[in-house]
Amino acid sequence: MKPTAPARQDMQAIKATGRDTRTALLTRSIRANVPLRKTFVQAPRSAACRHGPLRAFVTGRDLRGLKAYLMIVAACSSGASGWTTEHDSAVWARMMDIHETAGDASARTGAWRTLRRLENRKLITCARDGTMIRVALLREDGSGEPYDRPVGDTEENRFLQIPATFWTKGYDERIDLPGLALLLVVAREKNWTTFPADKAPQWYGWSKDTHERGLKKLLDLGLVERREHYVKAPLTPSGYVMAYQYQRTAIARPRRPRKQSALTTSTTTKSSASPSRSKR
Template sequence: MLVTSAVIMGHDGLMSIPQTAASTTLNPFQGSAPLGAPAREEYVKTMLARTTRTAVPIRSAFVQRLAKDANASGERGSMLAKIVKTRSAVHLDAFLFIHAIASSRAPYKATYPSQTWVRALGLDQGTGGGTDDGLEAAQSSWSKVVRRLVDQGLIRREREGRQMSYILLDESGHGSEYVRPTSDKVHGTWFSIPHAYWLEGHYMTMTFPAKVMLLIALSMKSTFTLPFERVPKWYGISQSTAKRGFAELTKKGILSHTIQWRIEPTSPVGYAEMRSYELQGGWSTASRKAASTRPTDAVLFTVPATNSGDEKSVGE
């Protein structure tokens, strides 16, 4: 027997995730117990589906400090630059995934067993995660990642029974309480990261430079320029990282660019190249804005019911 349920868009303006009957018609209570743990991507999809959102907001302060907050050298690199210096892509993914999973209302927390975080972020891969020793090593790696995020003032921990909750702090890394941004005037500028980053597997296939430059591109206006020689001062990221990241995003069809030439007397050839960039498809500013302003009609989907009973319509 199937139960029809509905998900409504949250008050934060981020769309709920449609779920099709095809993906939910299997009755999980029938048959033998599955062997082994679910695949990494299945953990991620299930955890994201429970948020009933399709994107998550991140303050621009995570990517770049305001001009007034630049250091003595005028550099404006922020928490993203600090994470890049760790050379740990999983460090960045952990931060983004905790934000994606955390509740959209105070206290803005995410609570799952450590094994779930380990498997979702792939920390058990290559460690013999199927064995007790391998799982212990993977959990140790997760603890180190969490400790870095705590030390950087991006999250705080709170034990709830046998599980640990991770509570969001302001993305600036100042350790201040988190408030979900909904207005630039009230909460500072912010941008949205589509859950497509996870659902389309980009978190598994993108290189670290591409992930870093995707965040920078998402924080920009719909069409933008970014001279590579300015990236170190503006974002605390090396030119080589910026070039490699943008090249990969372009190859994946996520980013496009057009080239124009301007007269430049200091150039040996008298001209200088100007590139204008624009995110494509569901990553574009227009697509992300449209997704957050669609009507709040319920999205119906079916889920397995228990042993008996009539079909019902359930509103959330």
């Protein structure tokens, strides 16, 4: 009896997706949360201008660049190699989902150009050797200084955290540029903080409309929740005014370590429950 030839596998069905690639990077970095200095979002209060490097992504409409940068921060998790990561340009393109709308050569070129934009903003350095691209982190404030792990000891070293589930659950695929910018803004502040749109141009460097659309997108995705907050206003007809306060929902909050004392948990809960209006 003539042997039956084995069925051919559907290569397209087993090929890694962009999400697969991002998940693999996060798994390799062994991180439940990705730390990012708050100065990326907003400069310290002592600065002449409060705008952080995030502003350039928003005003430049560079969603791809912002997503790529956050993934690079997540992937460069070890100081032993100088906070670097190296991959074939096809892997970089797939990580950025460029392969979905471009051929192989164009996708590789698109990935390199995206990384070069980040280098021009003094957030990374990148070098190419054949098809391999090596990226090294620089400090998040755009100063061009070498990267080191933020530890929170000074205002310039304080950091926000993005849970790895933001990528592994696919929220990064559904969010738009205003939404991602505002997710970083909300993550930068304490729970139940107000984010007045009329302050956005001064504090962050983008328009009121962008600010409002970003908060709406986060609400639609279930990444934040809001509540009404009333304050006394003697010169208004009602004698008070209402403003919305926001905080991240459970899916968007940093994952806690598995081993944590009851005392630490209790202290954190009490701190999170208290309303806050940041002066920013």
